[in-house]
Amino acid sequence: MRIDIVTIFPEFFDVLDLSLLGKARQSGLIELGVHNLRDHTHDRHRTVDDTPYGGGAGMVMKPEPWGDALDSILGDAPAADEGPTIIFPSPAGEQFTQATARELAEESHLVFGCGRYEGIDQRVVDHYATRGRVRLISLGDYVLNGGEVAVMAMIEAVGRLIPGVVGNPQSLVEESHEDGLLEYPSYTKPNEWRGLSVPPVLLSGNHAAIAAWRHEQQLERTRLVRPDLLAEPVESPAP
Ligand code: SAM
Numbered sequence: 094m095r096i097d098i099v100t101i102f103p104e105f106f107d108v109l110d111l112s113l114l115g116k117a118r119q120s121g122l123i124e125l126g127v128h129n130l131r132d133h134t135h136d137r138h139r140t141v142d143d144t145p146y147g148g149g150a151g152m153v154m155k156p157e158p159w160g161d162a163l164d165s166i167l168g169d170a171p172a173a174d175e176g177p178t179i180i181f182p183s184p185a186g187e188q189f190t191q192a193t194a195r196e197l198a199e200e201s202h203l204v205f206g207c208g209r210y211e212g213i214d215q216r217v218v219d220h221y222a223t224r225g226r227v228r229l230i231s232l233g234d235y236v237l238n239g240g241e242v243a244v245m246a247m248i249e250a251v252g253r254l255i256p257g258v259v260g261n262p263q264s265l266v267e268e269s270h271e272d273g274l275l276e277y278p279s280y281t282k283p284n285e286w287r288g289l290s291v292p293p294v295l296l297s298g299n300h301a302a303i304a305a306w307r308h309e310q311q312l313e314r315t316r317l318v319r320p321d322l323l324a325e326p327v328e329s330p331a332p
Contacts, residue, residue, distance in 0.1 A: 094200065094255055095177075097126040098244060099162045100207040101141055105241040114249065117258045126166070130154075133161035142210050151211035159206065159217040166204055167224070176225040177202035181218055182243035184236050186229030189247060191270035193230065197247070198254035205247070207240030273322060277310035 098106060106127045109115065117123040131139040135157075142152035167176065178200050187193070197203060206213065221227050232243040253259050269276040284291040294306045315322050 094122070094198075094252075095124045095126070095202040096248060097128060097166045097177075097202075097204045098207065099128045099130050099159070099166070099205070100239075100241055100244075101130050101209055102207075102239070102241055103127045103129045105245070108245070109248070113258055114252045117252060117255065120257070122255055122257050123252055128162055128166065130158050130162055133158040133165070145211065149211075153211050154208060154213040154217075156214040156217050156220075159213060160220070163204065163206065163217075163221060177204045178226040178228060179204045179206065179221050180228050180230055180244075180247070181206045181208065181213065182232065182240035182247070183208065183212065183229040184231050184234070186231040189230050189232055189243075189250075191250070194247070194250040194254055197251045203251070205240070205244040207244055209239040270322075272311075274311040275314045275319060275322070277307040277314070 100106070106125075109118065109125060114123065118125055130141050134140055141154055141158050143155050145151065145153045163179065178197070180197075180203060182205070206217070218227055218229065230243075230247065232246055237243060254265065256262070259265055265271065267276065280291045280295060284296060292306065294302050297303070
């Protein structure tokens with residue numbers, strides 16, 4: 094997969110050299126381009142923002158540097174279906190979920206545009222929507238200072254779903270949100286720690302009993318913490 098990121102803080106993405114995604118880059122599973130939006134300005138101060146039309150607090154990112162930067166990435170890429178998907182992280186976007194990550198992991202080219210200040214001039218989104226797939230995606234119902242952290246989270250969630258990035262594909266299947274439930278609790282050695290024991294069923298060697306216990310734990314956790322994930326909400330057990 095090819096990933097391009099446009100940002101005024103390219104250093105944010107240095108961490109993509111580390112861990113599984115760093116290895117995926119080394120092995121060529123992920124090809125990354127990080128582009129400084131200020132390289133696409135044409136004034137002495139490398140200005141990327143201006144005051145909002147209509148007044149109000151804060152500054153808005155100017156459309157011209159964005160147009161320059163995105164055009165240089167898209168080049169002659171075919172429009173609509175065959176071109177990359179352009180993603181603008183935004184608290185006003187659709188909610189990012191594991192299902193979104195799965196959809197994006199199917200793509201061959203993703204372009205992320207990191208907003209700052211009060212966001213990007215709306216015409217940038219409108220213009221690129223006429224040239225291909227554009228998605229506004231929110232990490233959650235809160236406001237960050239910029240899109241970089243949201244893009245990092247999305248790349249990590251998408252990247253680990255690309256075949257070959259995570260060594261054991263089975264570990265992806267048993268994760269929270271993969272089957273609509275939260276994951277069961279995990280334990281490792283020693284089997285006693287500070288007076289707390291590992292649930293005996295996990296030491297039993299009985300695989301069917303372990304699977305049943307884990308599923309029950311998944312249901313219980315989901316009921317308690319995220320009943321919204323269950324199709325039919327189940328009443329919490331009495332405390
Ligand atoms: N004025 C905008 C609003 O109220 O919708 C918020 C702008 S925010 C301070 C600056 C940038 O941070 C946004 O353009 C977006 O790129 C990013 N951002 C903030 N919160 C986000 C979230 N929950 N999910 C994804 N991106 C977010």
